[in-house]
Amino acid sequence: MSNPSIWNLFTHDVGIDLGTANTMVAVKGHGIVISEPSVVAVNKNTKQILAVGAEAKRMIGRTPANIVAVRPLRDGVISDFDSTEAMIRYFIRKVHKDFPKLFTFAKPRVVIGVPSNITEVEGKAVIDAAVTAGARRAYIIEEPMAAAIGAKIPIEDAAGSMIIDIGGGTTDIAIISLGGIVVDNTVRIAGDEIDQEIVNYARHKYNVAIGDKQAEDIKIAIGSAYSMRKEKEAQLKGRDLVSGLPKVMTVSSVEIREAIVKVLDKIAEAAREALEQTPPEILSDLLERGITLVGGGALLDGIDKYLEEKLRTPIIIDEDPMSAVARGTSTLLSEIDLLERIQVKGEEFI
16 A cells, blocks of 8 residues: 555545535645535536536526536435536546645545435445545545534543534434444435425415525525524515516515424424433433534524424534534544544545
């Protein structure tokens, strides 16, 4: 095997949070360098990849018939291998383009965060995509473990910790102690379902059809999980299902909260199920340490108060919840011994 220190002179090891909605890339020694939507634009006739990331997302709903903007990951797992491979390759090459002075010919090691309920076949698909995209060595690590490391939770302590990662396609819930996951409960209910409930609400209450992007914008602007001190309003733009013409209307944060509460209840129930399986000693630790909340869902206004009320346990939102998994993968690139112990599966490709 080649001397790792020699390889490190010529390459930039990469940590990737391969999310359903967004992908973040961290480079060892440089932190997070890329944060873009997990979207690929493809020519349906030729299968040619036309755009990736932010440029591809701008095409959603605006493309000609022969071009489709797709999200290659669904519910946290690969649904389109070719597009996923193209997306990973794009991000790896973008890293190399941004760091041209040191990178010459060596391929990077890549650590990728995946949902904790990933199957062997799905895990192999992620590794194959990374290797085909240019990785010298690929590791996959469970996202809640990576997020815990990124949030600086002492995962190797005997005292237990709990993390809830509300992403785009999945909510990963894990109880961690002594460097391992004691209890995990991953549910395919997360940000995408929240967006879909807003779409359904607009259709059923107001006879207005809106797109996923509009629903996401409304969620970010006025979405909340708990009563707000001052409720908000925002404009909702879509197509009137009766006349077929464009329509603009005003909706309130109270209405949006009403629309998404069923999804939030399901997330809370999944967390409750994990707590019910947790040893009493660790439950005592959680009452002292609290539950750490990460992922894009952690940015929903009042989500900490909502979950505290439902779970009767303190909730702590990480200072940068969106980047926790990516930060964790980056940290592991400098702690290879720990990575070797906690990886889901690793393959050597030198």
